[in-house]
Amino acid sequence: MxxxxxxxxxxxxxxxxxxxxxxxxxxxxxxxxxxxxxxxxxxxxxxxxxxxxxxxxxxxxxxxxxxxxxxxxxxxxxxxxxxxxxxxxxxxxxxxxxxxxxxxxxxxxxxxxxxxxxxxxxxxxxxxPPQLCKLLFQIVSQQWAARPIVRMKVKFNLTRRQRQLVPLISQGLTNKEIASQLNLSEQTIKNHIHRIFRRVGAKDRLQVVDLTRHLDTSANSPDSGFLRLGSQILV
Known part of the structure; x- marks a missing residue:
């Protein structure tokens, strides 16, 4: 029964x-x-x-x-x-x-x-419904992919701009090249990089790359960990 x-x-x-x-x-x-x-x-x-x-x-x-x-x-x-x-x-x-x-x-x-x-x-x-179940899978997938950049933020307390610079440093770009790519002045980039050195405890760019390598800093979206549909951030 x-x-x-x-x-x-x-x-x-x-x-x-x-x-x-x-x-x-x-x-x-x-x-x-x-x-x-x-x-x-x-x-x-x-x-x-x-x-x-x-x-x-x-x-x-x-x-x-x-x-x-x-x-x-x-x-x-x-x-x-x-x-x-x-x-x-x-x-x-x-x-x-x-x-x-x-x-x-x-x-x-x-x-x-x-x-x-x-x-x-x-x-x-x-x-x-299946189409909304798919949405939940997308959210979990994006949150999982965002874990490295979140860990970098927590571990080193880097600002959004500084987290954006780390992968560019890893690519071996010069201050001038980074400034051109981000549409900022070369001096601004130089200041940010010196602050990154202090926060991660690095003496040079190679140490920055080494200290952040295990965090996989390729994800640098400001909305990492969120699902964006059109102009709406949903989660």
Missing amino acids: QDTISIFLVAGNRLLREALGKIISKQVDFRVCGVSPCLESATGSIASSATQVLILDSVSIQRPDCALLAEVSREVLCAKVLLIDMSDDPEIFLKCVRAGALGYLLKDASSADVVAAVRAVAQAQAVC
Whole structure:
């Protein structure tokens, strides 16, 4: 016999709320322990109902910062959050993930998708569309690639400009060549390089290269560790 999954349904869209209620009622292992059109007014009921899966629609979390969702996720730790009828906007998706959502279904999700997602989320498994899952992989990949430059920043406390200069020094470029490439004066480059010497404890350029070699300073983007889509830095 399957264990019963207790579900609290919050949907601002009445038609969607009724449709979801019918879908849930057809599953012998699902039990609705509460229904509400508003998340803010339902937080107390959710906390006292031993809810396992909290289903929310896009209307109920329409605040762009997802602050209420984050608050509920913190206060009702036993409830796993499944968002439905959602946008495929990457920024909205990432905000919801940060706020504590474990499942994320788009507007075109079928009733079978909802049922499968409820069961998965109840087992603490993450659920999201393939195209958004790919986004998470990209973020992890970029964060991993950014680790060397982050380590260099922490280890030597170099400024952004100084971190940018290290790989150019490693390439054997002269002050004049670096200045031309970065559109700065040669004296400015010279000053930066002397500060780099002091911060890494080097006597010359060769020592700078040697001391930073294991950190792989090839990544010098100011947004290292973040995913940029268009003009938006998402994570």
